Amino acid sequence: MRSCFHRNDEFANLPGVSRKKKLDALSYDDFRRQIKEGHVESLYLFTGEEDYLHTRAVRLLYNTIDEASRIFNIALFSIGSEISPAGPKATAAMAIDAANQWPMAASRRVVIIRDFDKIREEENDLVFEYLKRPASTATVVFQSRSLDQRRKITTALMKACAVFSFDHPTDQQAAKWAEQFLKRRNCRIEPNALGHLIGLTGTRMSRLSNELEKLAAYSEGSIINNAIVDQMVPRAREHSGFEIWDAIMERDRKRALRLLHRMLEDGAEPVVVVGSIAGLYRRMLAGKELIARQTPQEEVMKATGQYGPRAKHFNARLNRTSREEIVRGLRRIAQVDDAIKSSLATPRLQLEILICELTLPESVGWGIFQ
Numbered sequence: 001m002r003s004c005f006h007r008n009d010e011f012a013n014l015p016g017v018s019r020k021k022k023l024d025a026l027s028y029d030d031f032r033r034q035i036k037e038g039h040v041e042s043l044y045l046f047t048g049e050e051d052y053l054h055t056r057a058v059r060l061l062y063n064t065i066d067e068a069s070r071i072f073n074i075a076l077f078s079i080g081s082e083i084s085p086a087g088p089k090a091t092a093a094m095a096i097d098a099a100n101q102w103p104m105a106a107s108r109r110v111v112i113i114r115d116f117d118k119i120r121e122e123e124n125d126l127v128f129e130y131l132k133r134p135a136s137t138a139t140v141v142f143q144s145r146s147l148d149q150r151r152k153i154t155t156a157l158m159k160a161c162a163v164f165s166f167d168h169p170t171d172q173q174a175a176k177w178a179e180q181f182l183k184r185r186n187c188r189i190e191p192n193a194l195g196h197l198i199g200l201t202g203t204r205m206s207r208l209s210n211e212l213e214k215l216a217a218y219s220e221g222s223i224i225n226n227a228i229v230d231q232m233v234p235r236a237r238e239h240s241g242f243e244i245w246d247a248i249m250e251r252d253r254k255r256a257l258r259l260l261h262r263m264l265e266d267g268a269e270p271v272v273v274v275g276s277i278a279g280l281y282r283r284m285l286a287g288k289e290l291i292a293r294q295t296p297q298e299e300v301m302k303a304t305g306q307y308g309p310r311a312k313h314f315n316a317r318l319n320r321t322s323r324e325e326i327v328r329g330l331r332r333i334a335q336v337d338d339a340i341k342s343s344l345a346t347p348r349l350q351l352e353i354l355i356c357e358l359t360l361p362e363s364v365g366w367g368i369f370q
Contacts, residue, residue: 025165028053035060041162042134044141048166049271052205061110072104075111080118092123096130099138108137116142124153131160148343168275174203178212185216189224197229199305245280249317253359260355270340270347278333285326287318329358
Protein backbone atom coordinates (compact mmCIF):
# COMPACT_ATOMS: atom_id res chain seq x y z
CA MET A 1 0.00 0.00 0.00
CA ARG A 2 1.27 3.45 -0.83
CA SER A 3 2.01 5.97 1.87
CA CYS A 4 -0.92 7.88 3.27
CA PHE A 5 0.94 11.11 2.58
CA HIS A 6 2.89 12.53 -0.34
CA ARG A 7 5.41 15.32 -0.45
CA ASN A 8 5.44 17.55 -3.50
CA ASP A 9 9.14 18.49 -3.46
CA GLU A 10 9.14 18.43 -7.27
CA PHE A 11 7.12 21.66 -7.23
CA ALA A 12 10.28 23.63 -6.61
CA ASN A 13 9.36 26.60 -8.77
CA LEU A 14 5.65 27.17 -8.10
CA PRO A 15 3.77 28.72 -9.76
CA GLY A 16 6.23 28.12 -12.61
CA VAL A 17 6.24 24.38 -11.94
CA SER A 18 9.29 22.46 -13.10
CA ARG A 19 7.37 19.21 -13.62
CA LYS A 20 3.77 19.26 -14.75
CA LYS A 21 1.34 17.20 -12.74
CA LYS A 22 -2.02 16.98 -14.45
CA LEU A 23 -4.82 15.72 -12.28
CA ASP A 24 -8.34 15.11 -13.48
CA ALA A 25 -10.93 15.98 -10.87
CA LEU A 26 -12.36 12.89 -9.18
CA SER A 27 -15.81 12.43 -7.69
CA TYR A 28 -17.12 12.12 -4.14
CA ASP A 29 -17.44 8.36 -4.56
CA ASP A 30 -13.74 8.22 -5.52
CA PHE A 31 -12.86 10.25 -2.43
CA ARG A 32 -14.94 8.07 -0.11
CA ARG A 33 -13.36 4.95 -1.57
CA GLN A 34 -9.84 6.27 -1.02
CA ILE A 35 -10.55 7.26 2.58
CA LYS A 36 -12.08 3.85 3.28
CA GLU A 37 -8.90 2.23 1.93
CA GLY A 38 -6.77 4.42 4.22
CA HIS A 39 -5.40 6.67 1.46
CA VAL A 40 -5.24 10.19 2.89
CA GLU A 41 -3.37 12.90 1.00
CA SER A 42 -1.44 15.89 2.32
CA LEU A 43 -3.13 18.35 -0.04
CA TYR A 44 -6.67 18.43 -1.38
CA LEU A 45 -8.59 20.83 -3.58
CA PHE A 46 -12.37 20.49 -3.20
CA THR A 47 -14.49 22.32 -5.74
CA GLY A 48 -18.06 22.16 -7.04
CA GLU A 49 -21.50 23.54 -6.20
CA GLU A 50 -22.88 20.63 -4.15
CA ASP A 51 -22.50 21.75 -0.53
CA TYR A 52 -23.89 18.45 0.77
CA LEU A 53 -20.96 16.53 -0.72
CA HIS A 54 -18.44 19.12 0.47
CA THR A 55 -19.74 18.69 4.01
CA ARG A 56 -19.67 14.90 3.88
CA ALA A 57 -16.17 14.83 2.40
CA VAL A 58 -14.82 17.07 5.14
CA ARG A 59 -16.58 14.93 7.73
CA LEU A 60 -14.89 11.82 6.34
CA LEU A 61 -11.52 13.50 6.89
CA TYR A 62 -12.48 14.55 10.40
CA ASN A 63 -13.44 10.95 11.19
CA THR A 64 -9.93 9.75 10.34
CA ILE A 65 -8.80 11.44 13.56
CA ASP A 66 -9.65 9.79 16.87
CA GLU A 67 -12.67 11.49 18.39
CA ALA A 68 -10.93 12.11 21.72
CA SER A 69 -8.22 14.26 20.10
CA ARG A 70 -10.28 15.69 17.24
CA ILE A 71 -10.96 19.01 18.92
CA PHE A 72 -7.21 19.71 19.17
CA ASN A 73 -6.34 18.70 15.61
CA ILE A 74 -8.96 20.33 13.40
CA ALA A 75 -8.77 23.93 12.20
CA LEU A 76 -11.03 25.85 9.84
CA PHE A 77 -10.12 29.17 8.22
CA SER A 78 -12.33 31.30 5.97
CA ILE A 79 -9.88 33.79 4.48
CA GLY A 80 -10.93 37.37 5.16
CA SER A 81 -13.53 36.42 7.79
CA GLU A 82 -13.26 37.12 11.50
CA ILE A 83 -11.99 34.15 13.48
CA SER A 84 -14.03 35.24 16.49
CA PRO A 85 -16.32 38.20 17.28
CA ALA A 86 -14.24 41.37 17.07
CA GLY A 87 -11.19 39.19 16.48
CA PRO A 88 -8.62 39.28 13.67
CA LYS A 89 -9.53 38.19 10.17
CA ALA A 90 -8.21 34.87 8.93
CA THR A 91 -5.18 35.02 6.66
CA ALA A 92 -3.19 32.48 4.67
CA ALA A 93 -0.32 32.88 7.16
CA MET A 94 -2.58 31.77 10.03
CA ALA A 95 -3.75 28.72 8.08
CA ILE A 96 -0.20 27.71 7.12
CA ASP A 97 0.96 28.13 10.72
CA ALA A 98 -1.85 25.81 11.84
CA ALA A 99 -0.84 23.22 9.25
CA ASN A 100 2.75 23.31 10.45
CA GLN A 101 1.83 22.78 14.11
CA TRP A 102 2.58 19.36 15.56
CA PRO A 103 -0.60 17.34 16.18
CA MET A 104 -1.68 16.59 19.74
CA ALA A 105 -2.17 12.91 20.62
CA ALA A 106 -2.73 12.10 16.95
CA SER A 107 -0.69 11.30 13.86
CA ARG A 108 -1.81 14.40 11.97
CA ARG A 109 -4.00 17.48 11.82
CA VAL A 110 -6.73 18.53 9.35
CA VAL A 111 -6.80 22.16 8.21
CA ILE A 112 -9.62 23.47 6.01
CA ILE A 113 -9.00 26.68 4.06
CA ARG A 114 -12.11 28.27 2.54
CA ASP A 115 -12.41 31.39 0.38
CA PHE A 116 -8.80 30.98 -0.74
CA ASP A 117 -9.59 33.28 -3.69
CA LYS A 118 -9.40 36.09 -1.09
CA ILE A 119 -5.77 35.34 -0.26
CA ARG A 120 -3.81 38.54 -0.77
CA GLU A 121 -1.25 38.62 -3.56
CA GLU A 122 1.54 39.27 -1.07
CA GLU A 123 0.70 35.98 0.67
CA ASN A 124 0.73 33.87 -2.48
CA ASP A 125 4.43 33.03 -2.15
CA LEU A 126 3.80 31.69 1.34
CA VAL A 127 1.16 29.32 -0.03
CA PHE A 128 3.37 28.31 -2.97
CA GLU A 129 6.21 27.43 -0.57
CA TYR A 130 3.88 25.26 1.48
CA LEU A 131 2.65 23.47 -1.65
CA LYS A 132 6.26 22.55 -2.45
CA ARG A 133 6.81 20.96 0.95
CA PRO A 134 3.54 20.23 2.78
CA ALA A 135 3.81 19.09 6.38
CA SER A 136 3.81 15.30 6.65
CA THR A 137 1.67 15.55 9.78
CA ALA A 138 -1.15 17.59 8.24
CA THR A 139 -3.90 17.27 5.67
CA VAL A 140 -4.76 20.65 4.18
CA VAL A 141 -7.97 21.12 2.19
CA PHE A 142 -8.48 24.14 -0.06
CA GLN A 143 -12.22 24.44 -0.54
CA SER A 144 -14.17 26.51 -3.07
CA ARG A 145 -17.43 26.22 -4.99
CA SER A 146 -15.81 27.44 -8.20
CA LEU A 147 -12.32 28.19 -9.44
CA ASP A 148 -10.98 31.33 -11.08
CA GLN A 149 -8.69 29.81 -13.69
CA ARG A 150 -6.98 33.16 -14.27
CA ARG A 151 -5.31 33.25 -10.84
CA LYS A 152 -1.86 31.80 -10.22
CA ILE A 153 -2.95 30.26 -6.94
CA THR A 154 -5.66 28.25 -8.74
CA THR A 155 -3.12 26.89 -11.21
CA ALA A 156 -0.72 26.01 -8.41
CA LEU A 157 -3.40 24.25 -6.37
CA MET A 158 -4.63 22.22 -9.33
CA LYS A 159 -1.09 21.00 -9.97
CA ALA A 160 -0.14 20.29 -6.36
CA CYS A 161 -3.36 18.93 -4.84
CA ALA A 162 -5.54 15.89 -5.23
CA VAL A 163 -8.53 17.49 -6.96
CA PHE A 164 -12.12 16.41 -6.27
CA SER A 165 -15.17 17.99 -7.87
CA PHE A 166 -18.50 17.84 -6.04
CA ASP A 167 -21.13 18.86 -8.57
CA HIS A 168 -24.90 18.70 -8.38
CA PRO A 169 -26.10 15.30 -9.60
CA THR A 170 -28.20 14.94 -12.72
CA ASP A 171 -31.86 14.00 -12.29
CA GLN A 172 -30.97 10.38 -13.02
CA GLN A 173 -28.09 10.33 -10.54
CA ALA A 174 -30.26 12.02 -7.91
CA ALA A 175 -33.00 9.43 -8.44
CA LYS A 176 -30.58 6.53 -7.99
CA TRP A 177 -29.12 8.14 -4.87
CA ALA A 178 -32.59 8.80 -3.44
CA GLU A 179 -33.60 5.17 -3.93
CA GLN A 180 -30.53 4.01 -1.99
CA PHE A 181 -31.17 6.66 0.67
CA LEU A 182 -34.68 5.30 1.24
CA LYS A 183 -33.56 1.67 1.02
CA ARG A 184 -31.23 2.20 3.97
CA ARG A 185 -34.32 3.36 5.89
CA ASN A 186 -36.37 0.34 4.79
CA CYS A 187 -38.54 2.47 2.51
CA ARG A 188 -39.49 2.35 -1.15
CA ILE A 189 -40.85 4.95 -3.55
CA GLU A 190 -42.81 4.49 -6.75
CA PRO A 191 -40.87 5.50 -9.90
CA ASN A 192 -43.44 8.15 -10.86
CA ALA A 193 -43.40 9.55 -7.34
CA LEU A 194 -39.60 9.71 -7.39
CA GLY A 195 -39.60 11.67 -10.64
CA HIS A 196 -42.29 13.95 -9.21
CA LEU A 197 -40.24 14.49 -6.03
CA ILE A 198 -37.12 15.51 -7.94
CA GLY A 199 -39.22 17.79 -10.12
CA LEU A 200 -40.39 19.58 -6.98
CA THR A 201 -37.14 19.72 -5.01
CA GLY A 202 -34.44 19.83 -7.67
CA THR A 203 -31.23 17.85 -7.33
CA ARG A 204 -29.61 19.84 -4.52
CA MET A 205 -28.79 17.01 -2.18
CA SER A 206 -29.28 18.92 1.08
CA ARG A 207 -32.86 19.80 0.15
CA LEU A 208 -33.52 16.36 -1.33
CA SER A 209 -32.15 14.54 1.73
CA ASN A 210 -34.31 16.65 4.06
CA GLU A 211 -37.44 15.81 2.08
CA LEU A 212 -36.51 12.12 1.90
CA GLU A 213 -36.08 12.02 5.69
CA LYS A 214 -39.58 13.46 6.12
CA LEU A 215 -41.08 11.05 3.61
CA ALA A 216 -39.38 8.06 5.25
CA ALA A 217 -40.62 9.06 8.69
CA TYR A 218 -44.14 9.64 7.41
CA SER A 219 -44.42 6.44 5.39
CA GLU A 220 -43.12 4.20 8.21
CA GLY A 221 -41.95 1.56 5.77
CA SER A 222 -44.86 1.73 3.34
CA ILE A 223 -44.42 2.57 -0.34
CA ILE A 224 -44.22 6.31 -1.04
CA ASN A 225 -46.56 7.42 -3.84
CA ASN A 226 -47.45 10.68 -5.60
CA ALA A 227 -50.14 11.50 -3.07
CA ILE A 228 -47.67 11.32 -0.17
CA VAL A 229 -45.13 13.44 -2.08
CA ASP A 230 -47.78 16.09 -2.82
CA GLN A 231 -48.83 16.10 0.82
CA MET A 232 -45.37 16.33 2.37
CA VAL A 233 -43.10 18.21 -0.06
CA PRO A 234 -43.24 21.98 -0.61
CA ARG A 235 -43.31 22.98 -4.27
CA ALA A 236 -40.32 25.33 -4.17
CA ARG A 237 -38.72 24.21 -7.41
CA GLU A 238 -42.04 23.96 -9.23
CA HIS A 239 -42.82 27.56 -8.44
CA SER A 240 -39.45 28.80 -9.72
CA GLY A 241 -37.90 26.36 -12.14
CA PHE A 242 -41.18 25.35 -13.79
CA GLU A 243 -42.20 28.98 -14.25
CA ILE A 244 -39.04 29.92 -16.10
CA TRP A 245 -39.36 26.71 -18.14
CA ASP A 246 -42.86 27.75 -19.16
CA ALA A 247 -41.72 31.24 -20.08
CA ILE A 248 -38.88 29.92 -22.24
CA MET A 249 -41.08 27.42 -24.04
CA GLU A 250 -43.67 30.15 -24.68
CA ARG A 251 -40.86 32.44 -25.90
CA ASP A 252 -42.03 35.03 -23.37
CA ARG A 253 -38.75 36.92 -23.02
CA LYS A 254 -39.91 39.61 -20.60
CA ARG A 255 -41.40 37.07 -18.19
CA ALA A 256 -38.39 34.77 -18.45
CA LEU A 257 -35.98 37.61 -17.67
CA ARG A 258 -38.14 38.77 -14.78
CA LEU A 259 -38.16 35.26 -13.33
CA LEU A 260 -34.40 34.97 -13.85
CA HIS A 261 -33.79 38.18 -11.94
CA ARG A 262 -36.10 37.04 -9.13
CA MET A 263 -34.30 33.71 -8.82
CA LEU A 264 -30.89 35.40 -8.67
CA GLU A 265 -32.12 37.96 -6.13
CA ASP A 266 -33.48 35.10 -4.01
CA GLY A 267 -29.97 33.65 -3.87
CA ALA A 268 -30.06 31.04 -6.65
CA GLU A 269 -26.56 30.21 -7.90
CA PRO A 270 -26.12 31.09 -11.62
CA VAL A 271 -24.68 27.66 -12.39
CA VAL A 272 -27.75 26.06 -10.80
CA VAL A 273 -30.07 28.20 -12.96
CA VAL A 274 -28.13 27.05 -16.02
CA GLY A 275 -28.50 23.48 -14.82
CA SER A 276 -32.25 23.94 -14.43
CA ILE A 277 -32.58 25.26 -17.99
CA ALA A 278 -30.40 22.41 -19.24
CA GLY A 279 -32.75 20.03 -17.42
CA LEU A 280 -35.67 21.50 -19.35
CA TYR A 281 -33.94 20.98 -22.68
CA ARG A 282 -32.88 17.44 -21.83
CA ARG A 283 -36.50 16.61 -20.98
CA MET A 284 -37.64 18.28 -24.18
CA LEU A 285 -35.22 16.21 -26.25
CA ALA A 286 -36.22 12.98 -24.51
CA GLY A 287 -39.91 13.77 -24.94
CA LYS A 288 -39.47 14.76 -28.58
CA GLU A 289 -37.77 11.49 -29.47
CA LEU A 290 -40.25 9.33 -27.54
CA ILE A 291 -43.24 11.06 -29.12
CA ALA A 292 -41.70 10.58 -32.57
CA ARG A 293 -41.48 6.84 -31.83
CA GLN A 294 -45.12 6.85 -30.69
CA THR A 295 -44.12 5.74 -27.21
CA PRO A 296 -46.99 5.24 -24.72
CA GLN A 297 -47.89 8.44 -22.88
CA GLU A 298 -46.95 6.97 -19.50
CA GLU A 299 -43.36 6.46 -20.68
CA VAL A 300 -43.23 10.00 -22.06
CA MET A 301 -44.43 11.40 -18.72
CA LYS A 302 -41.82 9.39 -16.84
CA ALA A 303 -38.99 10.60 -19.12
CA THR A 304 -40.02 14.26 -19.02
CA GLY A 305 -41.12 14.39 -15.38
CA GLN A 306 -44.38 16.04 -16.42
CA TYR A 307 -47.61 14.62 -15.06
CA GLY A 308 -51.32 15.37 -15.23
CA PRO A 309 -52.31 18.70 -16.81
CA ARG A 310 -48.68 19.81 -16.99
CA ALA A 311 -47.86 16.88 -19.28
CA LYS A 312 -50.55 17.96 -21.75
CA HIS A 313 -49.31 21.55 -21.86
CA PHE A 314 -45.66 20.46 -22.01
CA ASN A 315 -46.26 18.15 -24.96
CA ALA A 316 -48.30 20.78 -26.79
CA ARG A 317 -45.41 23.22 -26.53
CA LEU A 318 -42.97 20.48 -27.47
CA ASN A 319 -44.84 19.84 -30.70
CA ARG A 320 -44.18 23.45 -31.72
CA THR A 321 -40.41 23.07 -31.25
CA SER A 322 -38.16 21.21 -33.69
CA ARG A 323 -35.60 18.66 -32.57
CA GLU A 324 -32.86 20.72 -34.24
CA GLU A 325 -33.81 23.75 -32.18
CA ILE A 326 -33.64 21.74 -28.94
CA VAL A 327 -30.19 20.36 -29.81
CA ARG A 328 -28.90 23.84 -30.68
CA GLY A 329 -30.30 25.13 -27.40
CA LEU A 330 -28.49 22.41 -25.45
CA ARG A 331 -25.25 23.30 -27.20
CA ARG A 332 -25.66 26.98 -26.32
CA ILE A 333 -26.53 26.16 -22.69
CA ALA A 334 -23.33 24.11 -22.42
CA GLN A 335 -21.32 27.07 -23.75
CA VAL A 336 -22.82 29.37 -21.11
CA ASP A 337 -22.17 26.81 -18.37
CA ASP A 338 -18.49 26.66 -19.40
CA ALA A 339 -18.27 30.45 -19.58
CA ILE A 340 -19.68 30.92 -16.08
CA LYS A 341 -17.35 28.30 -14.60
CA SER A 342 -14.40 29.89 -16.43
CA SER A 343 -15.29 33.36 -15.12
CA LEU A 344 -15.85 34.82 -18.59
CA ALA A 345 -17.99 37.98 -18.25
CA THR A 346 -20.48 38.08 -15.37
CA PRO A 347 -22.77 35.11 -14.70
CA ARG A 348 -25.82 37.38 -14.66
CA LEU A 349 -24.98 38.81 -18.09
CA GLN A 350 -24.30 35.35 -19.49
CA LEU A 351 -27.70 34.17 -18.27
CA GLU A 352 -29.52 37.21 -19.60
CA ILE A 353 -28.01 36.69 -23.06
CA LEU A 354 -28.91 33.00 -22.93
CA ILE A 355 -32.55 33.76 -22.05
CA CYS A 356 -32.78 36.27 -24.87
CA GLU A 357 -31.42 33.72 -27.35
CA LEU A 358 -33.62 30.86 -26.17
CA THR A 359 -36.72 33.05 -26.49
CA LEU A 360 -36.06 34.27 -30.03
CA PRO A 361 -39.27 34.30 -32.11
CA GLU A 362 -39.60 31.35 -34.45
CA SER A 363 -39.43 33.66 -37.46
CA VAL A 364 -36.01 35.00 -36.46
CA GLY A 365 -34.26 31.63 -36.56
CA TRP A 366 -31.34 30.30 -34.58
CA GLY A 367 -28.39 31.49 -36.61
CA ILE A 368 -26.78 32.82 -33.45
CA PHE A 369 -26.27 29.25 -32.24
CA GLN A 370 -24.31 28.15 -35.28
